[in-house]
Ligand SMILES: Nc1ncnc2c1ncn2[C@@H]1O[C@H](COP(=O)(O)OP(=O)(O)O)[C@@H](O)[C@H]1O
């Protein structure tokens with residue numbers, strides 16, 4: 001049975017991710033279709049604490065589906081970690097008559113949603129991070145676009161590495177997780193990928209592979225380093241010392257977080273935004289919307305946060321086999 005929901009809030013929090021705008025659009029339009037009004041909370045949880053809020057309607061999200069970033073801005077808000085800040089955020093929701101809140105971000109954002117749910121504000125989390133590091137969901141909004149952006153950049157690097165017969169060591173984002181690095185490394189045909197989740201034998205899996213590659217006619221190499229593995233510069237220095245090959249380091253950095261979202265991110269954001277509004281209408285709280293084998297459903301936040309996600313082992317093995 002649907003609960004009578006009159007007004008909801010939506011916010012984006014933590015690192016931005018391409019597709020967050022598509023999520024906002026989906027939430028606003030799904031709510032409007034049911035005569036539910038929407039308040040946009042700006043700058044993540046700090047918008048709730050400081051009352052930085054805008055009214056939104058179906059027309060205020062026109063044209064944003066194709067835009068990167070987030071029109072509501074985002075922030076990492078330390079005050080939300082204090083009892084006082086949390087209470088202020090909950091009080092704002094009560095004062096504004098917010099019957100439910102949709103919070104798009106990563107694991108930190110879900111902890112905030114969980115804390116607010118405990119204060120009696122119905123909250124639904126939606127996974128939005130380029131890292132794809134949410135254990136309970138196969139997919140997080142932004143991952144596909146970030147992969148494509150990184151691939152486009154590394155393809156360009158390959159041109160110059162090939163011309164100079166060099167080795168390119170590229171650092172890819174992902175915080176403590178290697179999902180982005182593995183996906184990107186596979187797609188660019190990397191010689192090796194340094195991942196936080198897998199031990200790598202430097203001598204056999206990098207140096208020896210490069211040496212054999214050279215004998216077989218490979219004149220250049222791409223090595224991907226996940227930021228959670230360690231410093232790309234250290235890896236490059238070690239490679240140079242062991243092989244004598246001229247190496248160059250590129251840290252892709254925040255460029256990976258920008259750009260127009262891919263079809264995958266626009267569609268997944270639309271599905272998840274719709275599901276989040278439905279969940280609030282069904283009277284749910286303290287849940288996170290997830291993709292489970294490409295079926296969009298929801299799960300208890302605490303249960304979701306307790307789950308971990310290993311690298312795709314089949315992909316890892318395939319990559320190890322073809323990188324010769
Ligand atoms: N334990 C917590 N309780 C309340 N709010 C939290 C908690 N952890 C994180 N948050 C809020 O969520 C925000 C986003 O978390 P962060 O870890 O920076 O990014 P992400 O959501 O992308 O993982 C934090 O800046 C903070 O405002």
Ligand SMILES: O=P(O)(O)OC[C@H]1O[C@](O)(COP(=O)(O)O)[C@@H](O)[C@@H]1O
Pocket residue numbers: 014015016105106107128129130131173174175227257
């Ligand atoms: O934007 P900042 O604060 O420099 O943070 C960089 C971090 O944010 C990310 O881009 C995304 O992480 P979150 O989604 O958890 O915020 C990480 O890959 C990276 O380690």
Ligand SMILES: [Mg+2]
Pocket residue numbers: 014106107108129
């Ligand atoms: Mg995170």
